[in-house]
Amino acid sequence: MKNILIAILVLSFSAFKAQNFKPYQFYNQKGKAVKTEKMIKQLADYDVVFFGELHNNSIVHWLQLKVTEALYEKKNKQITLGAEMFERDNQIQLNKYLAGKIEAKNLKDSVRLWNNYTTDYKPLVDFAKDKNLNFIATNIPRRYASQTAKEGLESLNKLSEKEKSYIAQLPINVTLDTPGYQEMKKMMGDHAEGTKVMNFISAQATKDATMAESILKNLQPGKTFIHYNGNFHSKEFGGIYWYIKQKNPNLKMAVISVFESENSELKVPEKDYIPTDFNLIVPADMTKTY
Numbered sequence: 001m002k003n004i005l006i007a008i009l010v011l012s013f014s015a016f017k018a019q020n021f022k023p024y025q026f027y028n029q030k031g032k033a034v035k036t037e038k039m040i041k042q043l044a045d046y047d048v049v050f051f052g053e054l055h056n057n058s059i060v061h062w063l064q065l066k067v068t069e070a071l072y073e074k075k076n077k078q079i080t081l082g083a084e085m086f087e088r089d090n091q092i093q094l095n096k097y098l099a100g101k102i103e104a105k106n107l108k109d110s111v112r113l114w115n116n117y118t119t120d121y122k123p124l125v126d127f128a129k130d131k132n133l134n135f136i137a138t139n140i141p142r143r144y145a146s147q148t149a150k151e152g153l154e155s156l157n158k159l160s161e162k163e164k165s166y167i168a169q170l171p172i173n174v175t176l177d178t179p180g181y182q183e184m185k186k187m188m189g190d191h192a193e194g195t196k197v198m199n200f201i202s203a204q205a206t207k208d209a210t211m212a213e214s215i216l217k218n219l220q221p222g223k224t225f226i227h228y229n230g231n232f233h234s235k236e237f238g239g240i241y242w243y244i245k246q247k248n249p250n251l252k253m254a255v256i257s258v259f260e261s262e263n264s265e266l267k268v269p270e271k272d273y274i275p276t277d278f279n280l281i282v283p284a285d286m287t288k289t290y
Contacts, residue, residue: 027275036067044074049227050229050233051227052257068081097125104122124228140166145206168243208242211229234257241255257278259282268281
């Protein structure tokens with residue numbers, strides 16, 4: 001009887017294993033599956049690494065932390081972190097937290113944190129704190145992006161010099177040649193007013209250009225800058241990547257993009273798939289965090 005039970009358990013385990021449930025798979029730009037160890041080794045040679053994310057995907061956030069930890073070891077601690085989720089005018093308070101001068105509660109009270117900060121971004125910030133790493137608040141304060149969407153890019157010229165210091169140097173070049181911006185225009189629809197469409201795209205451009213400038217200002221020789229941002233901000237080598245290339249075309253930058261797949265094997269999607277340097281495929285039915 002005991003042998004029969006063991007046989008049943010073995011068969012059951014084999015059947016479960018045969019299902020090959022996979023939480024993620026990385027691919028290179030040519031569509032070849034890549035092991036994380038090899039990817040980390042390659043990423044260590046880059047000046048800037050963009051890790052695109054789906055904001056509500058726990059697997060992606062977990063991988064951001066694990067990739068960061070691995071790069072920290074591979075680069076002999078020579079990394080800098082930065083994120084879309086923190087705005088430039090909150091850098092002082094963020095620095096105080098990193099230096100241990102204020103507690104987590106004080107940070108929450110003084111910085112505009114995203115609702116999913118505790119579960120998704122605090123582990124990254126705390127890693128920087130524990131390892132004495134710089135963590136750069138790269139994004140434009142949201143009030144100025146909102147102002148641009150409503151009043152246009154020219155309205156930023158009226159800001160004080162201090163306010164302008166939180167934004168990429170004006171004027172910001174906004175062009176539909178930037179990958180992704182044509183997609184935004186299509187999302188607005190054919191009947192949307194032209195000025196409204198360009199204001200909306202310009203607001204996106206203020207974010208991308210500001211994050212690009214923040215990264216460039218905080219680059220250090222020999223260090224890899226890891227930047228966490230929504231997938232759209234670096235997909236197809238557009239957004240932040242595009243703006244940095246306009247300023248410094250010689251920088252070596254890598255983009256990790258993320259895609260959802262309905263295929264249980266997590267194969268490269270057949271539709272709407274434009275790969276970057278590394279492409280993270282995650283299950284489409286993965287439980288969302290919000």
